[in-house]
Amino acid sequence: xxxxxxxxxxxxxxxxxxxxxxxxxxxxxxxxxxxxxxxxxxxxxxxxxxxxxxxxxxxxxxxxxxxxxxxxxxxxxxxxxxxxxxxxxxxxxxxxxxxxxxxxxxxxxxxxxxxxxxxxxxxxxxxxxxxxxxxxxxxxxxxxxxxxxxxxxxxxxxxxxxxxxxxxxxxxxxxxxxxxxxxxxxxxxxxxxxxxxxxxxxxxxxxxxxxxxxxxxxx
Amino acid sequence: xxxxxxxxxxxxxxxxxxxxxxxxxxxxxxxxxxxxxxxxxxxxxxxxxxxxxxxxxxxxxxxxxxxxxxxxxxxxxxxxxxxxxxxxxxxxxxxxxxxxxxxxxxxxxxxxxxxxxxxxxxxxxxxxxxxxxxxxxxxxxxxxxxxxxxxxxxxxxxxxxxxxxxxxxxxxxxxxxxxxxxxxxxxxxxxxxxxxxxxxxxxxxx
Numbered sequence: 001x002x003x004x005x006x007x008x009x010x011x012x013x014x015x016x017x018x019x020x021x022x023x024x025x026x027x028x029x030x031x032x033x034x035x036x037x038x039x040x041x042x043x044x045x046x047x048x049x050x051x052x053x054x055x056x057x058x059x060x061x062x063x064x065x066x067x068x069x070x071x072x073x074x075x076x077x078x079x080x081x082x083x084x085x086x087x088x089x090x091x092x093x094x095x096x097x098x099x100x101x102x103x104x105x106x107x108x109x110x111x112x113x114x115x116x117x118x119x120x121x122x123x124x125x126x127x128x129x130x131x132x133x134x135x136x137x138x139x140x141x142x143x144x145x146x147x148x149x150x151x152x153x154x155x156x157x158x159x160x161x162x163x164x165x166x167x168x169x170x171x172x173x174x175x176x177x178x179x180x181x182x183x184x185x186x187x188x189x190x191x192x193x194x195x196x197x198x199x200x201x202x203x204x205x206x207x208x209x210x211x212x213x214x215x216x217x218x219x
Numbered sequence: 220x221x222x223x224x225x226x227x228x229x230x231x232x233x234x235x236x237x238x239x240x241x242x243x244x245x246x247x248x249x250x251x252x253x254x255x256x257x258x259x260x261x262x263x264x265x266x267x268x269x270x271x272x273x274x275x276x277x278x279x280x281x282x283x284x285x286x287x288x289x290x291x292x293x294x295x296x297x298x299x300x301x302x303x304x305x306x307x308x309x310x311x312x313x314x315x316x317x318x319x320x321x322x323x324x325x326x327x328x329x330x331x332x333x334x335x336x337x338x339x340x341x342x343x344x345x346x347x348x349x350x351x352x353x354x355x356x357x358x359x360x361x362x363x364x365x366x367x368x369x370x371x372x373x374x375x376x377x378x379x380x381x382x383x384x385x386x387x388x389x390x391x392x393x394x395x396x397x398x399x400x401x402x403x404x405x406x407x408x409x410x411x412x413x414x415x416x417x418x419x420x421x422x423x424x425x
Contacts, residue, residue, distance in 0.1 A: 034338070068344045107251070116304050154353065186382070
């Protein structure tokens with residue numbers, strides 16, 4: 001989806017504001033929001049890509065106005081409802097429905113360390129032939145999918161060279177929409193800054209972007 | 220998914236109240252355990268932060284064989300020091316040299332190597348950084364007080380997939396006598412994102 005989240009290359013957001021000695025959370029609710037997201041995610045009712053897409057679906061004005069954790073709360077609330085874990089009425093009232101049956105949490109405190117230690121691997125140990133190899137010239141496809149994608153607009157149609165094959169990973173464009181993992185190779189592709197931005201860019205600078213097989217074509 | 224225009228997208232008005240209401244609802248329904256939330260918060264507030272990445276960097280500075288392993292296979296070399304897991308499952312380490320400067324960004328959201336650096340600072344997640352790091356990295360670095368010579372090659376890494384990046388900064392001149400622990404104390408979060416260099420505190424040259 002060509003949304004405001006895909007902001008690489010925009011120039012009108014002003015200078016980067018760098019806060020000295022910034023605390024991890026700026027208010028207690030940010031920590032609760034962060035943790036709620038992980039604890040709700042432990043039900044495995046949605047993928048990380050689905051959650052990312054949910055954030056992208058925020059109206060653009062809200063996307064730009066809301067803080068990071070506010071966006072998380074908005075997205076996880078929607079996912080909780082669409083997955084059926086809670087109802088819209090429960091979300092709005094803040095109270096369980098009368099016929100709500102109490103569940104057992106998917107993540108308990110004693111499980112937190114092991115969950116964080118193991119993480120969630122997006123790589124897949126399956127034999128799939130890579131379509132490209134290191135050193136090969138490739139072009140990022142000029143595509144404009146209306147769903148979730150991790151192919152940024154600023155790279156589409158641009159030519160680069162495969163720097164490295166990272167191996168096989170799940171494919172966000174299908175996974176975010178519950179259409180399967182569609183595992184395929186992901187490559188680090190080097191694009192010269194001048195290819196992306198024209199002659200104003202310094203001649204030797206570059207941007208490396210991680211791109212899936214389906215995003216690329218031979219150049 | 221076809222419903223990419225949600226009629227009922229919930230946008231919190233007062234985030235503190237909304238989060239409190241959501242937590243209490245999910246707790247009452249038995250969907251989350253408040254103690255698990257406490258444990259998650261405690262982890263990222265006190266246990267997992269840039270200190271992890273700093274230890275990896277310091278080890279690479281004192282142990283050339285480790286550095287070689289780190290650059291070849293970041294995930295495995297980082298696991299040697301006991302780090303890994305959430306948002307550090309697949310690590311790539313890129314090396315700064317006098318000729319090459321690396322900078323990490325996630326233009327599409329805010330992907331960040333949690334297991335190495337903890338949770339990202341606000342500026343890393345902000346529109347100004349995400350938008351301009353790829354088109355004007357030198358301008359962004361200037362705003363961080365870092366001006367690179369023209370002949371230094373800038374490489375920006377846009378974290379579009381599940382690979383997470385860590386910059387191995389240059390070891391500062393004058394740090395030859397420092398041990399691994401003292402070196403780790405010099406390494407900052409920003410240096411491991413690429414928005415700063417590592418420097419010795421004034422008067423600390425050994």
